Amino acid sequence: MDEQNLQSIIEEIWPKLKKKHLYPEIPMPRVREIPEQEKGESEEDEDVGLEMKQKQLTINGAFVSQMKDKMPEKRVIEALLDHGITHYTFCPWDFHTHLRLYAAAKKVVGDKELAKQVSNHFIDVIADTHCVRKRFTEIPELHRNLKKGAIEEVIAFLYQKIWGMDLGIPPSKMGMKGRIDIVRRLARIPYLDRSRWGESIQKFARTLKPLLIEEQKEQGAQGGKGERNPQGEHDLNHYSSEEIDQGLRDYARQTMTLSEFKDVVEDFSDELSGAGYGMEGGMGRGQGNPVDADVLFYMKLAENYSIPIKKFPLEENGSLHPYSHCPWEIGAPFQDVDMWTSFGKIMPGITQIWTKREGKGRGKIEGTPDCLIVIDSSGSMINPRKSLSYAVLGAACATNAYLHNNSKVGVYNFSDAPMGGKEILNYTDRREEIYRALCKYFGGGTALDLEDLMPLIQGKKKLDLFIITDMKITNLEALIGFFGQIQNRVTAVHIGDNPYAARFEKAVERRKNISIYTVNRTEDIPHIVLGRIRDYFNPTHTKKS
Amino acid sequence: MKSSTPPHKSSILPPNKENWITKNPFEEFKTFTASTPGLPMDQIVQSTEAVMDRIRWGYEKLLEEEAKELVWMVQYNTIIKAYEVAEKYVKEINYTAEDIEDFCFALENTQRIPYLIPGPAGIYLSALCNYANEEEMVLKLSELKTEINLVGFRLPKGKRLIIEGDTGDFTGIGLEGGELVIDGNAKNWTGAGMRGGKILIKKNIGLHAGEWMMGGEIYVGGRVRGLGNIVEGKVYEREKLLYPGKVRYPNVYY
Numbered sequence: 001m002d003e004q005n006l007q008s009i010i011e012e013i014w015p016k017l018k019k020k021h022l023y024p025e026i027p028m029p030r031v032r033e034i035p036e037q038e039k040g041e042s043e044e045d046e047d048v049g050l051e052m053k054q055k056q057l058t059i060n061g062a063f064v065s066q067m068k069d070k071m072p073e074k075r076v077i078e079a080l081l082d083h084g085i086t087h088y089t090f091c092p093w094d095f096h097t098h099l100r101l102y103a104a105a106k107k108v109v110g111d112k113e114l115a116k117q118v119s120n121h122f123i124d125v126i127a128d129t130h131c132v133r134k135r136f137t138e139i140p141e142l143h144r145n146l147k148k149g150a151i152e153e154v155i156a157f158l159y160q161k162i163w164g165m166d167l168g169i170p171p172s173k174m175g176m177k178g179r180i181d182i183v184r185r186l187a188r189i190p191y192l193d194r195s196r197w198g199e200s201i202q203k204f205a206r207t208l209k210p211l212l213i214e215e216q217k218e219q220g221a222q223g224g225k226g227e228r229n230p231q232g233e234h235d236l237n238h239y240s241s242e243e244i245d246q247g248l249r250d251y252a253r254q255t256m257t258l259s260e261f262k263d264v265v266e267d268f269s270d271e272l273s274g275a276g277y278g279m280e281g282g283m284g285r286g287q288g289n290p291v292d293a294d295v296l297f298y299m300k301l302a303e304n305y306s307i308p309i310k311k312f313p314l315e316e317n318g319s320l321h322p323y324s325h326c327p328w329e330i331g332a333p334f335q336d337v338d339m340w341t342s343f344g345k346i347m348p349g350i351t352q353i354w355t356k357r358e359g360k361g362r363g364k365i366e367g368t369p370d371c372l373i374v375i376d377s378s379g380s381m382i383n384p385r386k387s388l389s390y391a392v393l394g395a396a397c398a399t400n401a402y403l404h405n406n407s408k409v410g411v412y413n414f415s416d417a418p419m420g421g422k423e424i425l426n427y428t429d430r431r432e433e434i435y436r437a438l439c440k441y442f443g444g445g446t447a448l449d450l451e452d453l454m455p456l457i458q459g460k461k462k463l464d465l466f467i468i469t470d471m472k473i474t475n476l477e478a479l480i481g482f483f484g485q486i487q488n489r490v491t492a493v494h495i496g497d498n499p500y501a502a503r504f505e506k507a508v509e510r511r512k513n514i515s516i517y518t519v520n521r522t523e524d525i526p527h528i529v530l531g532r533i534r535d536y537f538n539p540t541h542t543k544k545s
Numbered sequence: 546m547k548s549s550t551p552p553h554k555s556s557i558l559p560p561n562k563e564n565w566i567t568k569n570p571f572e573e574f575k576t577f578t579a580s581t582p583g584l585p586m587d588q589i590v591q592s593t594e595a596v597m598d599r600i601r602w603g604y605e606k607l608l609e610e611e612a613k614e615l616v617w618m619v620q621y622n623t624i625i626k627a628y629e630v631a632e633k634y635v636k637e638i639n640y641t642a643e644d645i646e647d648f649c650f651a652l653e654n655t656q657r658i659p660y661l662i663p664g665p666a667g668i669y670l671s672a673l674c675n676y677a678n679e680e681e682m683v684l685k686l687s688e689l690k691t692e693i694n695l696v697g698f699r700l701p702k703g704k705r706l707i708i709e710g711d712t713g714d715f716t717g718i719g720l721e722g723g724e725l726v727i728d729g730n731a732k733n734w735t736g737a738g739m740r741g742g743k744i745l746i747k748k749n750i751g752l753h754a755g756e757w758m759m760g761g762e763i764y765v766g767g768r769v770r771g772l773g774n775i776v777e778g779k780v781y782e783r784e785k786l787l788y789p790g791k792v793r794y795p796n797v798y799y
Binding site for chain 2: 108129162187189191199202203207
């Protein structure tokens with residue numbers, strides 16, 4: 001049957017399917033067009049029936065044709081689409097869930113490829129079981145007719161057991177190598193209980209692991225790749241870049257552990273690079289450098305916190321007026337939100353903010369200055385590439401706050417600066433560059449070189465300073481003297497109470513432009529520091545000095 | 546009386562009254578809401594959960610009784626007393642090897658079972674194994690992060706327990722004729738006080754192996770770090786008879 005006929009079948013059944021699945025926001029599925037020269041060239045073409053890219057479901061015509069002797073095309077298409085839609089409406093639902101399931105499986109099987117296989121099988125079992133349970137579907141019939149490998153046979157036998165339907169797998173086929181045992185264990189898993197998916201996938205992985213290893217060995221011996229999933233592969237193509245952003249953000253917040261995040265991100269590095277991560281612009285778009293998992297971790301974790309900045313009068317030639325709309329994103333300031341075009345909602349994708357333009361005229365308007373972030377990366381600080389550094393996280397949150405207000409950020413990352421242990425980044429709005437500079441770790445002694453700082457400050461009429469350190473600085477007196485001279489707003493964050501911090505606090509206590517924040521418990525930094533920074537920036541809670 | 550409706554009211558009704566009948570906007574979904582056929586999976590999951598709840602409840606009861614002892618010492622009387630309590634709860638439950646396995650993993654999940662105290666947990670696990678209906682049981686515990694102590698305590702004659710993974714101290718103590726197979730390592734005091742039966746350990750065991758052992762055999766596929774004071778019985782290391790023999794600490798050097 002040609003592609004046009006298949007497309008007409010899809011068009012015929014799509015309204016019914018949409019109704020059945022309670023009207024999911026999924027575009028009309030398409031039939032994959034096979035170029036003439038490729039037709040009949042490869043058998044692999046017939047292996048996979050469904051492709052899912054972002055939210056576009058694509059049916060493989062070759063697969064449907066190959067199945068037509070066993071099952072009418074219409075029913076094959078319906079079963080494939082039921083399966084595909086359920087991935088968007090139930091499991092995995094979003095990229096964060098996908099990552100969580102993968103990470104849980106990886107903890108058990110230890111191997112990247114095996115973990116991907118386990119999570120894919122698990123996601124499929126849940127989606128199909130949900131569909132069989134909740135909808136009238138052709139999925140069981142499709143499974144009855146699919147070509148099966150060893151693992152697919154075990155899973156089909158599992159379906160027989162938990163769905164109570166005959167899928168054509170006789171128990172005698174399962175007798176070998178304790179496969180009945182495996183199925184018995186798999187059948188006990190509460191697949192449809194979303195709150196227990198974490199522990200369920202671990203049990204699923206534990207049970208299936210010997211079989212997967214056996215299959216991996218067999219494939220290795222044959223020198224070939226494994227069989228492809230006829231119901232479609234589960235990779236990052238399922239998700240849009242916004243969903244990937246959101247998923248990484250949620251996963252970073254949920255784990256709060258650099259090593260776990262790094263582990264998972266590195267496993268998906270090829271796919272993430274393909275999706276555009278690893279380039280400038282918020283780990284932006286297009287093929288480029290390998291993904292820096294550490295930088296990505298702080299970037300995504302910092303996106304979970306937002307710090308409002310108190311603006312102050314900047315001299316400008318004109319005044320700003322709303323000019324055009326642009327989409328609002330998480331962490332961006334609320335004050336410019338246009339409630340009329342945002343339908344009264346604060347939600348990425350819906351909410352819009354006004355972009356302002358300078359008009360003609362004269363006067364002083366409020367604005368946000370650029371910021372110089374001074375960060376200590378000496379040996380007494382946590383290495384941000386080994387474990388979660390709250391100093392880097394705090395600095396990252398401050399970076400986001402300034403960048404969201406269209407200001408630029410410069411970085412002075414120091415350890416033993418006079419001996420060359422320093423990294424200077426000039427004022428920029430390139431987020432990834434700033435994060436890379438913040439994540440640099442020297443791990444040596446702690447000394448500032450004021451001669452480095454002066455050029456960064458001079459010539460800037462308005463500039464905020466943000467310093468984050470444990471204050472165990474060899475030339476602390478010089479720093480105190482320097483802060484005594486400048487009029488810029490300074491936010492100083494020191495980690496832990498120590499005599500150096502007390503000395504610094506005492507020395508600058510009369511300076512109204514300097515606010516000092518102490519963090520006694522390192523793990524509280526993201527909460528306490530950010531809260532106190534918020535106090536500082538929020539005029540109603542301004543610290544009285 | 547219907548006919549007594551004031552005429553002015555009827556005058557505001559449109560000529561076609563059908564348009565004014567309230568329609569359920571979700572009418573279209575009516576057919577789908579009720580159509581959730583029960584699957585055998587629901588039954589399986591439900592009964593599994595019910596059994597697990599009972600096993601967990603028994604363990605919590607045991608902990609309640611044992612919590613009176615501030616420090617849980619592995620002493621003869623303590624173990625006997627705890628085992629008697631465990632027996633009392635376990636006898637009333639109908640379970641399978643998979644339930645025991647699930648219980649072991651649930652022990653590591655603090656959300657489900659708040660306390661994992663290695664002593665009582667091992668005693669309870671042993672009671673579960675000893676009172677299970679199956680004569681041969683395989684517990685796949687190789688992914689368990691905790692090594693459970695006292696596994697195989699008092700394993701009776703006619704029972705075969707296979708553990709895939711490592712076990713902790715006091716493995717197979719007081720064995721009463723059963724066969725305990727550990728597909729991994731065991732720690733110190735393995736087979737202490739055993740009266741009969743067989744313990745097979747695929748890898749290594751620790752110190753004091755077979756302390757006050759009264760009978761039975763211990764086969765170790767790897768190394769035995771040190772033997773205890775054995776009264777009677779046999780200990781083999783890599784098919785070589787260690788006891789009866791002169792070597793007390795065959796591998797004390799590592």
